[in-house]
Amino acid sequence: MREPWVVGVSGASGTPYAAAVVRGLLDAGASVDLIVSRAARLTVLDETGRPFRDAHWSEDLAAWLGRDLDGADVRHWPAGDLAAGPSSGSYPARGMVVVPASTAACAGIAIGLSKDLLQRAAEVNLKERRRVVVVPRETPVTRSHLEHLITLHDAGAVVMPASPGFYGAGAAASAAQLVDFVAGKVLDALGVPHTLFHRWTGTLNADRP
Numbered sequence: 001m002r003e004p005w006v007v008g009v010s011g012a013s014g015t016p017y018a019a020a021v022v023r024g025l026l027d028a029g030a031s032v033d034l035i036v037s038r039a040a041r042l043t044v045l046d047e048t049g050r051p052f053r054d055a056h057w058s059e060d061l062a063a064w065l066g067r068d069l070d071g072a073d074v075r076h077w078p079a080g081d082l083a084a085g086p087s088s089g090s091y092p093a094r095g096m097v098v099v100p101a102s103t104a105a106c107a108g109i110a111i112g113l114s115k116d117l118l119q120r121a122a123e124v125n126l127k128e129r130r131r132v133v134v135v136p137r138e139t140p141v142t143r144s145h146l147e148h149l150i151t152l153h154d155a156g157a158v159v160m161p162a163s164p165g166f167y168g169a170g171a172a173a174s175a176a177q178l179v180d181f182v183a184g185k186v187l188d189a190l191g192v193p194h195t196l197f198h199r200w201t202g203t204l205n206a207d208r209p
């Protein structure tokens with residue numbers, strides 16, 4: 001039985017994080033069900049210079065990921081499709097990642113708003129007690145956002161702010177390495193193997209030969 005990871009992309013800055021997570025899942029041979037919110041179409045356009053269109057999702061996703069999708073088990077659901085597979089707990093899914101997660105998406109998921117398929121699918125995966133990872137991207141934050149993150153934590157989600165570490169790659173870390181660090185932490189939380197970053201070895205950079 002196909003059992004995908006649902007990847008929800010909401011309209012926060014950080015579409016490279018989403019691309020790195022999807023690439024990592026596909027590289028590990030996992031199945032992916034993709035949901036891109038209406039607002040995320042603006043961030044994708046702004047950050048990649050390319051549109052994301054429901055009618056051309058495969059072509060647009062390939063451009064966004066920077067690779068062809070031949071052999072990749074990836075399926076796309078329009079964010080407005082509230083009858084889509086991931087809207088139901090009986091639809092087989094391993095769990096979900098919301099990356100990046102806007103303050104609005106965090107709020108909607110925390111209070112069970114289900115204003116679109118992304119929010120509904122996140123609520124479904126939480127209620128089914130599946131792995132849910134939420135990657136918020138906003139700074140500074142309001143008290144209400146912090147409260148929504150606590151609600152998500154208490155509901156069982158792993159709250160993983162887009163907060164890359166500089167160890168491993170060191171001060172010369174490229175933007176791509178910092179993106180991969182966050183994506184790798186997401187994959188760790190899902191239990192999906194990857195080689196996106198160098199793991200801490202217990203030796204400081206300065207002490208390495």
Ligand SMILES: Cc1cc2nc3c(=O)[nH]c(=O)nc-3n(C[C@H](O)[C@H](O)[C@H](O)COP(=O)(O)O)c2cc1C
Pocket residue numbers: 009010011012013014037038039040042043046101102103104105106137138
């Ligand atoms: C270019 C752009 C960048 C944005 N960046 C952020 C951001 O980093 N964090 C955030 O919480 N919202 C950000 N927003 C605002 C969200 O897109 C907005 O709150 C939207 O309602 C989120 O809807 P969604 O959660 O359904 O995707 C940004 C909007 C635009 C147009």
